[in-house]
Amino acid sequence: MASMRDIKRRKGSIQSTQQITKAMKLVSTVKLQKARNRAESTNPYFNAMYQTVSSMLKRSGTIMHPYLKANESRKKAVVVITSNRGLAGGYNSNVVKLVTESGFAKEDVQIYAIGHKGKESLERHGYEIKSDDSDVIEAPTYTDAAEICGRVLKAYQEGEIGEIYLAYTHFKNTVSHVPTLMKLLPVELDEESEETGKSNVLMTYEPNDEEALDVIVPKYITSLFYGALVEAVASENGARMQAMDSATSNAEDMISDLSLKYNRARQGSITQELTEIIAGASAIS
DSSP states (O other): OOOHHHHHHHHHHHHHHHHHHHHHHHHHHHHHHHHHHHHHHHHHHHHHHHHHHHHHHHTSTTOOOGGGSOOSOOOEEEEEEOOSSOOSTTHHHHHHHHHHTSOOOGGGEEEEEESHHHHHHHHHTTOEEEEEOGGGGGSOOHHHHHHHHHHHHHHHHTTSOSEEEEEEEEEEETTEEEEEEEEEESOOOOHHHHHHHHHSOOOOOSSOHHHHHHHHHHHHHHHHHHHHHHHHHHHHHHHHHHHHHHHHHHHHHHHHHHHHHHHHHHHHHHHHHHHHHHHHHHHHO
C-alpha cells in the first residue's frame, strides 16, 4: 500500500493538472463560440455555392473540360486539415485515419498538409508531404484558401495529379464533429444526376463553356476549401473543450479516490500508534 506521503504527492500533482485542464476548457469554450458563429454565418453561402455549381454541372451535358474528366496521372492530391496542437481527443487521429484507411496506395498520394499534427502523423506513415501550410489553420482566410487552391489546380492542369481530395472535420454542432473525405476533382456525377441533367434544359455558357468553367470551378473549390477550414477550426475547439471537460471530470474522480485512500491510511496509522501506546502501557503495568 502506498504511504501517506506518496498519496499526498500524487493528489497534489493531479490537482495541478486539473487546474490546467480547467483553464484549457475555458479557453476552448471562448474560442469555440467565435469559431461556431463564424461557421454558422458562412455555411449558408457555401451550401448555396455547392448546390448552385452542382446544378450547373448536372445541366452541362457532355462538355469535355479538364475539370470534368480524369487525366492519365495516378497521383492523388489530398488536402488534409488538422490542428497544430494536440489535447483534442481523437480530432487529429480521426482525420489521419481517413487517409490511411482510404485504400489509396502511399506511392500514389501527395499530401497538402494544413496542420502540424496531420503532417507529422502522415509523414511517420510514409506519405509524401507535397506542401505544408500549417500556419493557415491559426486564422484561416479566403485568400489563404485561394492560394492553396491555385497550387493544387495548377498541378492538376499540368497532369502531375489525377484526382483531388479534401480531408477535414465537418462541424455539425458543439458535440458532433464528422471526419469527412470529399472528392473534388474530377467532378463525378452519379446516375441520378445524369438522369436529372437529361430531363432539364442544358446550361448555356457565355462567352463559352470552357472560359466560364475556368472561372467557376476554381472559385467553387476555393469556397469548399475555405468552408472546410472554418469548420475545422470550430471542430478542433469543440473537440478540445470536450476532451478537457472529460479530463477535468476524471481528475476529480481520481482526487476523490486518493482522498479516500489517504484518510484510510491516516486512520490506519493512528490506529497503529494507539495500539502501540496501549501495548506499551500494558507492558509497563
